[in-house]
Amino acid sequence: MLDSTCIQFHEFGDPQKVLQVIRKRIEPPASGELLVQMLHRPINPSDLLPIRGAYAHRIPLPSIPGYEGVGVVVEVGSSVSTQWIGRRVLPLRGEGTWQELVKTSAELAVPVPDFLEDYIAAQLYINPLTAWILSTEVLALQPDNVLLVNAGGSAIGRIFAQLARILGFKLVALTRNDRYTEELLQLGATHVINTAEMPVHSIVMDMTHGKGAKAAIDSIGGQEGSDLASMVQPGGSVVTIGLLSGQPVNWAEVTRNTGVHVKLFHLRHWNEQASVQKWQDTFQVLMELVREQRLAFRTPAAYFDLDQVCEAVQVAESSGRNIGKVFLSR
CATH class of the missing domain: 3.90.180.10 (Medium-chain alcohol dehydrogenases, catalytic domain)
Structure with a gap:
């Protein structure tokens, strides 16, 4: 012992x-x-x-x-x-x-x-696996779909930027300052919006021709989470994966007001339903992306x-x- x-x-x-x-x-x-x-x-x-x-x-x-x-x-x-x-x-x-x-x-x-x-x-687990599953399975993002992500400068925000380049969807990363703008654009983000200085809603609507984004990922909650939903097209999806603000969102009310579908994602729930083969294969995909220098x-x-x-x-x-x-x- x-x-x-x-x-x-x-x-x-x-x-x-x-x-x-x-x-x-x-x-x-x-x-x-x-x-x-x-x-x-x-x-x-x-x-x-x-x-x-x-x-x-x-x-x-x-x-x-x-x-x-x-x-x-x-x-x-x-x-x-x-x-x-x-x-x-x-x-x-x-x-x-x-x-x-x-x-x-x-x-x-x-x-x-x-x-x-x-x-x-x-x-390689918490952030990459979550971002990959959300992009490829939960949201099944297609080329040219627009995805909004808040907390864009976070570790998982950087992963989404790289997956945008790998999978072909358009990422709009929301940040609270300009510190991460250049890096996120280099990684693969289409737009980086400093929410402290720029009119987020009008920018998103302009770039989507008034339709709104296909989907959004909320890591913050609170007002920023509910604001995110207002920029997603009716019938689109908001996936909540975190609560960095510590402030919950009344998602039922948000759904009534916007017509978006709200999903709560927990990696442990995916783990429970994924086969051992699926579990191992998904990591192999991520490791291969690292080997190819497409994921850093x-x-x-x-x-x-x-x-x-x-x-x-x-x-x-x-x-x-x-x-x-x-x-x-x-």
């Missing part, structure tokens, strides 16, 4: 106040499982929301946070080939990744090819050890930083 450093919270609240560094005993992997020594884990907003209690109804306490990351297989359970040992994998959909050792299902572990750098592999990620802004988690969270949440992800490493 091994000891492992892990990050844990026993109550919901401010991550810097409730996160604790502890040691715990690790049972050997069971049949069909892998034991993975973690290398790197990005800190995402989706990692911090559960800590604050956003999903308190389904998060048991105490809990270990972390949805993604990359590591190396160090031990396998019975019925699992020893050829896994020493291979890099993404140990997803099981235990929280903010710990030294993570157990995961061998059939769901995603093998990482040699050409993929650790920092890319570690952040910012290099990490900073690396912190697990026991520096509070400092790492503070840096990750710093506002106004045009930087890559903050990573928790060994």
Whole structure:
């Protein structure tokens, strides 16, 4: 039996106040499982929301946070080939990744090819998989369809810009300043609109000949979320994937007023209905796009050890930083 450093919270609240560094005993992997020594884990907003209690109804306490990351297989359970040992994998959909050792299902572990750098592999799940599924399955965007995305300068906003070039749809990225404009245009956005200075509604209507966009992705909620719906054509779709403002939207009222269809997307729901083959194949598509240099990620802004988690969270949440992800490493 091994000891492992892990990050844990026993109550919901401010991550810097409730996160604790502890040691715990690790049972050997069971049949069909892998034991993975973690290398790197990005800190995402989706990692911090559960800590604050956003999903308190389904998060048991105490809990270990972390949805993604990359590591190396160090031990396998019975019925699992020893050829896994020493291979890099993404140990997803099981235990929280903010710990030294993570157990995961061998059939769901995603093998990482040699050409993929650790920092890319570690952040290939939450944002890229979500953006790909929304673009190709949920919205089934066709060439020349117009997609609106708020929080355009976010990590997932940058992914949508690149998918626009890959898939051929037109992306209109909404931002709150001009900091990301040039980068987003270079990545593949058709238009970048600074909502603090430009008449968003009239610009969108002009470029769509008065029809409105085919669809929109809302990561913010509040007034910005409802404003987004007013620029989507009747019968079009708004998909809500986040609540960065902390302010919910009365989507039923928005639907009545605009005639748009509103969908709430949770990656875990897609995970539950996707076959193992579909799960693995989707990652292979994303990895191939990286290999072809059609999908790129910012290099990490900073690396912190697990026991520096509070400092790492503070840096990750710093506002106004045009930087890559903050990573928790060994």
